[in-house]
Amino acid sequence: MAPSKLKIALLQLDSFPTKQAAIANAFTQIRSAAKDNGAKLVILPECWNSTYSADEFGRAAERIPGGETSVALANTAKELGIWLVGGTYPEVDAGKVHNTCAVFGPQGEFVGKYRKMHLFDMDIPGICTFSESSVLTPGQEFLTFSVEGLNVGIGICYDQRFPEFAAIHRQLGTDFLIFPSAFDTYTGPMHFELIARARALDNSMFVALCAPARDTSKDYVAYGYSTLAGEHPEMLVVDLDLTLLEDIKKKIPVLKQKRNDVYELVRKK
Numbered sequence: 660m661a662p663s664k665l666k667i668a669l670l671q672l673d674s675f676p677t678k679q680a681a682i683a684n685a686f687t688q689i690r691s692a693a694k695d696n697g698a699k700l701v702i703l704p705e706c707w708n709s710t711y712s713a714d715e716f717g718r719a720a721e722r723i724p725g726g727e728t729s730v731a732l733a734n735t736a737k738e739l740g741i742w743l744v745g746g747t748y749p750e751v752d753a754g755k756v757h758n759t760c761a762v763f764g765p766q767g768e769f770v771g772k773y774r775k776m777h778l779f780d781m782d783i784p785g786i787c788t789f790s791e792s793s794v795l796t797p798g799q800e801f802l803t804f805s806v807e808g809l810n811v812g813i814g815i816c817y818d819q820r821f822p823e824f825a826a827i828h829r830q831l832g833t834d835f836l837i838f839p840s841a842f843d844t845y846t847g848p849m850h851f852e853l854i855a856r857a858r859a860l861d862n863s864m865f866v867a868l869c870a871p872a873r874d875t876s877k878d879y880v881a882y883g884y885s886t887l888a889g890e891h892p893e894m895l896v897v898d899l900d901l902t903l904l905e906d907i908k909k910k911i912p913v914l915k916q917k918r919n920d921v922y923e924l925v926r927k928k
């Protein structure tokens with residue numbers, strides 16, 4: 660029988676000048692989450708081991724699986740016997756670069772990868788201008804997997820702005836949607852938590868956001884504020900009460916009351 664609780668940890672990681680230093684820090688935190696705090700599923704932020712910059716994506720990109728970060732994450736997942744949602748790091752494949760989240764299982768197995776589907780292109784002059792699509796290729800496929808009976812799905816940051824994305828995950832059976840993220844400091848205070856709550860409410864699912872800690876020395880300053888966190892480096896360990904979802908679905912049965920005779924959401928790929 661599936662357990663009624665799952666202990667998860669969200670690591671709001673600090674930034675480091677080199678990839679190797681970021682990896683070393685992540686592994687200290689992952690070990691602490693698993694060994695000292697009993698987390699069974701550990702989640703890292705978006706772009707946690709490289710600078711979040713269109714100029715840097717290509718330079719930092721590696722193969723997934725098989726590249727330096729993936730090998731290190733797989734070994735750590737195996738050593739600790741945990742599920743590891745590896746945040747995102749840039750991936751290169753057939754000459755194209757993607758913003759990708761790789762997931763590893765308790766035997767160190769590669770569970771799958773999700774490539775950011777909605778690229779972050781925003782132009783608010785003088786405040787925030789970013790063009791992921793100038794260097795990145797968007798993903799086409801959804802990623803879902805099961806952790807101790809809980810159906811988990813992955814999105815990345817800007818994806819959460821698209822209600823259809825989470826609604827398709829609901830169709831796929833996802834009960835826990837995880838977004839490695841790095842919102843900016845302008846939209847973050849207005850939208851970050853609001854969007855996560857909206858997606859959770861619309862779809863009767865758990866939603867977790869895992870962001871890097873704020874580093875004001877960077878060109879792109881990430882907002883921080885992973886689900887339940889502030890702006891500084893933090894580790895959040897939470898027991899997901901899996902019975903809550905079934906209870907909510909029974910009490911507020913909106914999922915069964917869709918009018919598919921009147922409207923329909925269609926997944927094309």
Ligand SMILES: NC(=O)CCC(=O)C(=O)O
Binds near residue numbers: 847
């Ligand atoms: N990394 C991102 O996708 C940033 C998204 C963001 O800041 C937003 O407002 O949306």
